[in-house]
Amino acid sequence: MQSRPDTRFGPAAEFGRSELTALWNRAYENYFVPIAFTEPLFERHLRRASADLDLSRLLLIGDALHGLSLVGRRQERAYLAGFGIAGAQRGRGLARALLEAQISALSDAGMREIVLEVIEQNPARMLYRKAGFAEIRPLVVLEGTLAQGRASAGMALDAAALASAHALCNADTRPTWRREIPTVLGAVATEGAVALGVQRDAAIVGYAVYLEGSEKSALLDAGALDEAAASDLLDALACARVGTTWRLVDEPPDSALFRAATARGLATGIRQVEMQLAL
Numbered sequence: 673m674q675s676r677p678d679t680r681f682g683p684a685a686e687f688g689r690s691e692l693t694a695l696w697n698r699a700y701e702n703y704f705v706p707i708a709f710t711e712p713l714f715e716r717h718l719r720r721a722s723a724d725l726d727l728s729r730l731l732l733i734g735d736a737l738h739g740l741s742l743v744g745r746r747q748e749r750a751y752l753a754g755f756g757i758a759g760a761q762r763g764r765g766l767a768r769a770l771l772e773a774q775i776s777a778l779s780d781a782g783m784r785e786i787v788l789e790v791i792e793q794n795p796a797r798m799l800y801r802k803a804g805f806a807e808i809r810p811l812v813v814l815e816g817t818l819a820q821g822r823a824s825a826g827m828a829l830d831a832a833a834l835a836s837a838h839a840l841c842n843a844d845t846r847p848t849w850r851r852e853i854p855t856v857l858g859a860v861a862t863e864g865a866v867a868l869g870v871q872r873d874a875a876i877v878g879y880a881v882y883l884e885g886s887e888k889s890a891l892l893d894a895g896a897l898d899e900a901a902a903s904d905l906l907d908a909l910a911c912a913r914v915g916t917t918w919r920l921v922d923e924p925p926d927s928a929l930f931r932a933a934t935a936r937g938l939a940t941g942i943r944q945v946e947m948q949l950a951l
Contacts, residue, residue, distance in 0.1 A: 681773035684728035699740045699756030704791050720855045721753035722746055727781055729774045741774040750778045751849040752788035771803050779951045786949045805947040815919040816938040818910040826908030829867040831857055837869055837876040841895030848922040851893040856881050859892050870904040878905035891920040902932035
C-alpha cells in the first residue's frame with residue numbers, strides 16, 4: 673500500500689522525552705514481550721544503548737507520530753535499539769519504509785554496519801532479511817534460581833578490573849551491543865550496578881554485573897574464561913544473592929557460561945537471532 677502524501681520521516685531529536693516514551697509504548701503494544709517504559713526507564717534505555725536521537729528516525733503522518741526507529745551509535749557502528757509501528761498504522765508497508773529511511777540516514781552519516789537482535793518468531797525478522805540483514809548467530813535468555821554450591825564470596829571489581837575481565841572473558845566471543853563495555857561500565861557508574869568477580873591465580877577469570885534491590889535480578893552482563901570459571905562465578909552469585917531469580921539476555925548457546933548455567937538448572941527462555949547489515 674502506498675504511503676499517504678503527508679507521510680515523512682524525521683529525527684527523534686525534534687521531540688521531547690515524554691512524546692518519545694509515549695510513542696515507544698504505542699509501538700510496542702501487543703508485542704511478544706511486554707516492553708512499556710516510564711520516562712526514567714526510557715531514559716535509562718537511551719543511555720544503555722548509546723542512543724543517537726539525531727540519527728534515529730520517526731514516522732510521522734501529518735503532525736502525528738506513528739512509528740519509531742531508535743538507534744545507538746558507537747564510532748562507525750550502529751545498533752537498532754527499538755523499532756515499531758503504532759497499532760493503527762500496522763500492515764500498510766510503513767515498517768519497510770521506516771527501516772529504509774533509517775538505513776539511509778545511517779549510511780549518509782558514515783556508519784559502516786548496523787546490528788540488532790530479534791526474537792526468533794517475530795515477523796520483523798523477515799523485514800530485516802528483506803532489507804539485507806544477515807543472521808549472525810543465535811542468542812538465548814537464561815533465567816532461574818541458583819542453588820547454593822560451594823561457599824564463594826567472589827570479589828568486588830572496580831572499573832579497571834571489570835574492563836580487564838570483560839576483555840579477557842570475551843576475547844573469543846564478541847559481546848552483543850547491550851553487553852559491550854560502554855553499557856556495562858555505564859551501569860556501574862550511573863545505576864549503582866554491582867560488579868562481582870572470581871579469581872584464579874592472579875587473574876579475574878569470571879565476572880558478573882547486576883542491579884540489586886529485589887528477588888528478581890537482571891544480570892546486565894556476565895562472562896567466564898572457561899567452564900570451571902563459570903561454575904565458580906555461579907557459586908559466587910548464589911552466595912551473594914541467596915534465592916534470587918536471575919535473568920541474562922543475549923547469551924550465545926555455545927559459551928562456557930551457557931553450559932555451566934544450564935548444567936546448574938537455569939532455563940533457556942526467549943530465543944533470539946543477532947543480525948547485521950554492512951553499509
